[in-house]
Amino acid sequence: MLLTLCAVARTGAAQPQEAGWISYREAYRAMVTFAKYGKAKNFLQNHYQVTPKDPGQSLEGVRLTLTGRTTQLNLPLDPTGRTVLPLLKAAYDENAMLVLNRNASLFTFQPRLSIVPRVDGIYEGQDLRMACDQALQYMRYTDPGYASRQCKGVRFAFVPKSDAAVRIRDPEREVTLVPELGPAFDGEANAGFRVMTYRFADWAERIHVISQNAPVAIAPVIE
Template sequence: MRKSLHLSAFVALLLAVGTAAAGPREGEWVSYRDAYRAMVVFEKYGKPKNLIQNHYQVAAKDQSTAYDGVQLALRGKSVRINLALDATGRVTFFPLLKAAYDENAELVLSRPLGALSFRPRVSIVARADGVYEAGELRAACEQALAYQRHVDASARGKKCVGVHFAFAPKGAGVSVKLRAADSATPAGLPVLDGAAFGDGPGEGFKTVSYRFGALPDTAQVLTQDAPLAISALFE
């Protein structure tokens, strides 16, 4: 009986190791090697990327999930690091560590969040002054789309149509205005409940979408508060 239990435990261990090596899956953990490879692609990407950034994101299927206090722990034989998540589930700083890669370390959540997906997330760099030139937003969107085409062939038929600003879920008085070149008075853009990123479902954040349309590059988008995230809109 004892030998049978030992054999069962050994088989379970082999299955666990095999699953860890298989790569990302829905659950509470992911292989660091897979995350590392995905992040290195952006690091080595040689085309313009000065207006965009890349984070590793833990995305909960339940859009009401709060990431306050949640950490993604990097655990290996010689490496143990806690990685903080921002309000959108992105790792604020993702270390590229050869030792963790060689040890096939795991990225494990500090507490269960339900059904999850793990993925790199490209977004547009926010400006400290809250003033965004329409031409610069177009350029940032084009950089994001060029990178998306680099990693995903299905994006090659898409075009940039705008950008998506996300603010805190309980943000009061969110204000984003559009100032056209021929007008001294900015016009407010609609604030809606929606997902943090334009390609995601849910209504957990205050959001504003700005579509390029025919406005000249000299128009400006003005944000009163710093957005949690700015994402490109493709269609």
């Protein structure tokens, strides 16, 4: 399940090695911050993300594996390059490696915060505002640079060839958001996703946001 953040937790991003691997310990330290975070995060989830630095580079065929003396796990990547990184003490203690079947220096490795999606695809406007605020509070916790930023909305991202639609419904009208091509998350090189942005300022709080298809990511828009 994935609903995702437009702001990325860049703090503690692992440094890639030329040989096609990065340190699991570095990734673990970057990810454990969210696991230990004690404030509200019930609308949020955190994944580990591998993204190409070159806009023309595809994730097709890219594989990530956790490899250690006693550990061997394939970590499947979703269309945005995210995976669930297990926090394993044994792998940490034995200094396991995250092995990429590509030149690791051509990719960025980092935590990626996102909002948990609903199975039924129907979101309360107030819940999305709370989710965005939870994300912003966490980003401020990890990066003081977010102190002056504000939640502006939520972006739904779908695979490029999808015919997915996102509708906003209030007591007086129902509007389908205009789709665009863009990145699932701000600052990413891959701008080929089908995205639709629900901006809080355009709507009352008590509305419903309806996604007829499961998004690959839902990213809070923080500006």
